[in-house]
Structures are given as C-alpha cells and as structure tokens.
Amino acid sequence: MEKNELYPIFLKTQQLETLIVGGGFVALEKLSFLLKSSPKSKVTLVSPFFREETIELANKFDLKMIVDQYHNSYLENKHIVIATTDNIDVNIQVYKDCKQQNILVNVADNPPYCDFYMGGIVTKGNVKIAISTNGKSPTTAKRLRQFFEEVIPENIDDLVKNLSEYRKTLKGNFEEKVETLNEFTKGLLK
Known part of the structure; x- marks a missing residue:
C-alpha cells in the first residue's frame, strides 16, 4: 500500500512573500484558498491578464498585481511560488527557476513539479x-x-483556550506536563 510521506507544517504566510504566476481561474482558486485560511498573507500576482474576480479579491486584501509576462526577476525575495498558468512551458520554467533559487514551488495540477500541495x-x-x-x-x-x-463542535475553541490556561498552571518538566494534559484530555475521545 502506498503511503503519504508528506510532512505537514503550518506556515505564517503573513511573514513570507508569496508569488502567484497566472491570473485565470486556477490563480483565483489558489488565491481564494490561501486568503480564506490566512487572510494576512503577503501575495504578489503576475500575469498578462487577471479575471475580474481575481482583481476584486486582490484589491479587497490590498495585494500587489503586476500585469506582465512571467520573468524570473519576479522571484526576487519570494519564499513561496504558485504557478497557475495554462501554459505548461511557463509553469515548468517557473518550477526550474524556483529550484535554482531554493524557493518552494507548487505547479498547479502537476504533482511532479510541486514541493508542496495545498x-x-x-x-x-x-x-x-x-x-x-x-x-x-x-x-x-x-x-x-x-x-x-x-x-x-463550534465550541472546540473554548476547550483549547481553557486547556491553554490550565497548562500555564502546571508545575514540573515538559514530560510531566504532557502526561497530566494527556490524562486530563483522554475523555475527549469517548
């Protein structure tokens, strides 16, 4: 049986510079997904054209849009790049340029050209x-x-906040705190 060997992480995208190459439906989908989860993301978009909905969303979140063809100079100071054009050659060039500069890249709908999936x-x-x-x-x-x-449940956040406060009151080393919290929360799985 095949196994998923991806390592999940949660990125603070408000501290990272993201570039989306493309302005069509896929770009809108990726941008919407990113902003829904992380509305303070710092994103630049570059494309010869942008869908009206993409322009509206970018303006709503005060994002930078560049009307231009992709060029590797747009990778400067970027940490994450998402290539969404309908031109496979452009997407692969974005991938190659990112790999040369050690930038994490996702070529939409093309898993072999992805360092990460959304x-x-x-x-x-x-x-x-x-x-x-x-x-x-x-x-x-x-x-x-x-x-x-x-x-x-919607009130799961109340539990998280209460446990965070309880954790602050615990004495002992890390292992003792983990053991106490594990014992305290084991009833959640019933």
Missing part, C-alpha cells in the same frame, strides 16, 4: 486541521474537509 483545511477558532491526499484526489480532501467541519 490540501483541504478545516478551521474552528484556534483549531486547524490540514488534509492531504498526497496530490492524488483534491475531491476526497474536499469531502473529508466537509465531514470534519460538520463533526467538530
């Missing part, structure tokens, strides 16, 4: 769950996201 995300206050299908089935990730959105 999976399904469930957010309930401070609780965030990321769902990955190893780039194989975004539809499955979407359905799992919908399932978790329904089954995770």
Whole structure:
C-alpha cells in the first residue's frame, strides 16, 4: 500500500512573500484558498491578464498585481511560488527557476513539479486541521474537509483556550506536563 510521506507544517504566510504566476481561474482558486485560511498573507500576482474576480479579491486584501509576462526577476525575495498558468512551458520554467533559487514551488495540477500541495483545511477558532491526499484526489480532501467541519463542535475553541490556561498552571518538566494534559484530555475521545 502506498503511503503519504508528506510532512505537514503550518506556515505564517503573513511573514513570507508569496508569488502567484497566472491570473485565470486556477490563480483565483489558489488565491481564494490561501486568503480564506490566512487572510494576512503577503501575495504578489503576475500575469498578462487577471479575471475580474481575481482583481476584486486582490484589491479587497490590498495585494500587489503586476500585469506582465512571467520573468524570473519576479522571484526576487519570494519564499513561496504558485504557478497557475495554462501554459505548461511557463509553469515548468517557473518550477526550474524556483529550484535554482531554493524557493518552494507548487505547479498547479502537476504533482511532479510541486514541493508542496495545498490540501483541504478545516478551521474552528484556534483549531486547524490540514488534509492531504498526497496530490492524488483534491475531491476526497474536499469531502473529508466537509465531514470534519460538520463533526467538530463550534465550541472546540473554548476547550483549547481553557486547556491553554490550565497548562500555564502546571508545575514540573515538559514530560510531566504532557502526561497530566494527556490524562486530563483522554475523555475527549469517548
């Protein structure tokens, strides 16, 4: 059986510079996904054209849009790049340029040219769950996201905040605190 060997991380995208190459429907989808999860993301978009909805979204979040063909100079000071054009040659060039500069890159709908995938995300206050299908089935990730959105209670954030306060009162070393919190929260799984 194949195994998902991706390592999930949660990025502080407000501290990173993101570039989206492309201005069509896929760019809008990736931008919407990013801003829904991380509305303070710092994003620049470059494309010869932008969909009207992309322009509206970019203006709403005060993002920088550059009307131009992709050029590798747009990678300067970028940490993350998402290539979304409908021109595979441009997308692969973006990938190659990013690899030369050690920039994390995602070529939309082309898993071999991705350092990361943008999976399904469930957010309930401070609780965030990321769902990955190893780039194989975004539809499955979407359905799992919908399932978790329904089954995770809205008040889960109250529990997180209360446990955070309780944790501050605990004495002892790290292992003792973990053991106490594990014992205290084991009833959550019943």
